[in-house]
Amino acid sequence: MKQADIIVIGAGAAGLMAASILTKAGKKVCVLEARDRTGGRIHTTFAETGAEFIHGNLPVTLELLQEAGISYNDTRFEMFHHADGHMLQGDEPVTGWDELLDKMNQLESDMPLNSFLDQHFAGDKYAGMREEITAYVNGYDTASLSEVSTFAIRDEWEHDDDEAQHRVIAGYSAMIQYLQVVCIKGGSEILLQQVVRRIEWAEGLVHTQNATYKAPKVLVALPLGVLQQDNAVVFEPALPQQQAAFRDIGFGAIIKVLLEFTSPFWMEDTAFGNPAISRDTTRLVVSGEKVPTYWTQTEPGSTLLTGWLGGPPAREMQDCSPEEILQATLQSLSNIYRRPVATLQSQLQRWEVVNWTADPFTRGSYAYDKVASNAARKVLQEPMAGTLFFAGEYLYEGPSMGTVEAALTSGKNAAALLTK
Numbered sequence: 001m002k003q004a005d006i007i008v009i010g011a012g013a014a015g016l017m018a019a020s021i022l023t024k025a026g027k028k029v030c031v032l033e034a035r036d037r038t039g040g041r042i043h044t045t046f047a048e049t050g051a052e053f054i055h056g057n058l059p060v061t062l063e064l065l066q067e068a069g070i071s072y073n074d075t076r077f078e079m080f081h082h083a084d085g086h087m088l089q090g091d092e093p094v095t096g097w098d099e100l101l102d103k104m105n106q107l108e109s110d111m112p113l114n115s116f117l118d119q120h121f122a123g124d125k126y127a128g129m130r131e132e133i134t135a136y137v138n139g140y141d142t143a144s145l146s147e148v149s150t151f152a153i154r155d156e157w158e159h160d161d162d163e164a165q166h167r168v169i170a171g172y173s174a175m176i177q178y179l180q181v182v183c184i185k186g187g188s189e190i191l192l193q194q195v196v197r198r199i200e201w202a203e204g205l206v207h208t209q210n211a212t213y214k215a216p217k218v219l220v221a222l223p224l225g226v227l228q229q230d231n232a233v234v235f236e237p238a239l240p241q242q243q244a245a246f247r248d249i250g251f252g253a254i255i256k257v258l259l260e261f262t263s264p265f266w267m268e269d270t271a272f273g274n275p276a277i278s279r280d281t282t283r284l285v286v287s288g289e290k291v292p293t294y295w296t297q298t299e300p301g302s303t304l305l306t307g308w309l310g311g312p313p314a315r316e317m318q319d320c321s322p323e324e325i326l327q328a329t330l331q332s333l334s335n336i337y338r339r340p341v342a343t344l345q346s347q348l349q350r351w352e353v354v355n356w357t358a359d360p361f362t363r364g365s366y367a368y369d370k371v372a373s374n375a376a377r378k379v380l381q382e383p384m385a386g387t388l389f390f391a392g393e394y395l396y397e398g399p400s401m402g403t404v405e406a407a408l409t410s411g412k413n414a415a416a417l418l419t420k
């Protein structure tokens with residue numbers, strides 16, 4: 001049986017951040033990862049299949065990139081919306097926005113967003129507004145309106161600022177490589193294709209499909225989507241309070257589609273390709289199509305277009321084959337840019353449907369707040385008998401929920417607790 005000072009389960013940003021700090025502090029860490037690669041929801045192939053942007057000047061992420069000597073660019077966005085057959089510059093304005101925020105600010109106790117809208121914005125008069133809000137919350141938060149906290153959405157909208165965004169030039173996986181090297185050089189181990197199935201946490205025993213590992217302390221850095229599944233990972237003794245807490249935090253759904261064409265035909269659209277807009281701007285369009293959102297890269301002339309389907313509509317399509325999802329995407333693009341599907345198909349050079357929602361080692365996108373999430377996080381941040389600890393983007397408290405920053409911060413916090 002292999003032994004270590006600390007076992008970390010999951011080699012995503014949270015697990016590797018914790019493992020690298022613990023390794024630097026002289027601990028022998030054994031990281032167990034189910035896949036044949038590290039990085040989890042960070043994975044750069046011919047493009048970013050998962051995380052892509054640094055959503056602001058986020059301190060933990062930027063400090064780590066600086067320490068690693070990894071460069072990032074500034075990413076400026078130009079927003080478009082496609083409505084009634086027309087491409088229009090700017091976000092789609094939400095009808096009754098001021099009234100909506102006023103009512104949100106008057107709300108005394110939190111409730112799911114759908115219940116709030118039912119109370120204050122029922123009836124045909126508000127149908128358009130509700131559609132716009134649904135599209136936004138599905139697309140951006142990848143959340144379900146029947147679960148997401150009204151307070152959380154209000155706070156997000158009120159603090160929505162125009163801070164600079166960035167992309168890691170070599171791809172986000174470069175950051176993962178760096179953390180991995182720190183661990184290995186410091187004498188820790190990262191073992192791939194080790195699917196953890198059972199944790200006898202009081203004994204510090206972790207069982208995978210073919211081996212058992214032992215350590216006095218175990219850090220579980222698994223995605224919330226996996227922890228919410230019945231029996232995907234079994235805790236012995238059972239942890240009813242923690243299991244309930246996992247379910248009190250929302251975990252969204254996402255399907256991302258990467259499409260590389262022979263040429264950037266989208267620039268031929270007069271509004272979208274408007275030459276008055278700087279060529280090194282990322283253009284993002286939101287439409288009412290089945291796969292509604294698309295964006296371009298920053299490099300002028302890039303032939304890559306990224307499609308995005310979030311929230312309950314992504315969950316509904318999670319069992320579709322990659323080919324079916326590709327066809328739905330091409331049909332959506334055909335409707336937006338008025339080109340036959342067959343033409344788009346013939347110009348497609350490379351594509352990848354990244355169905356994180358169906359993926360057994362993720363089961364969704366990233367966390368969002370439900371009404372009970374703050375209390376749930378408090379439960380999960382508390383170590384069990386000084387032995388069992390949790391880390392992951394879903395445990396982060398702050399304005400950058402559901403991000404790499406959230407995962408790194410949580411990993412850092414867990415490492416501090418583990419070395420106390």
Ligand SMILES: Cc1cc2nc3c(=O)[nH]c(=O)nc-3n(C[C@H](O)[C@H](O)[C@H](O)COP(=O)(O)OP(=O)(O)OC[C@H]3O[C@@H](n4cnc5c(N)ncnc54)[C@H](O)[C@@H]3O)c2cc1C
Nearest residue numbers: 010012013014034040041050051052053196393403404407
């Ligand atoms: C499509 C998409 C786009 C995103 N875009 C952005 C973005 O632009 N900017 C941003 O900041 N964030 C973005 N995010 C969010 C960001 O990727 C995550 O918040 C972050 O990477 C999560 O890190 P983590 O370590 O908490 O979890 P993960 O990265 O999911 O790591 C958990 C690890 O546990 C492993 N695992 C699962 N089950 C087992 C098991 N049974 N045994 C052993 N190991 C197991 C997994 O394989 C994985 O490696 C995006 C996420 C997605 C899905």
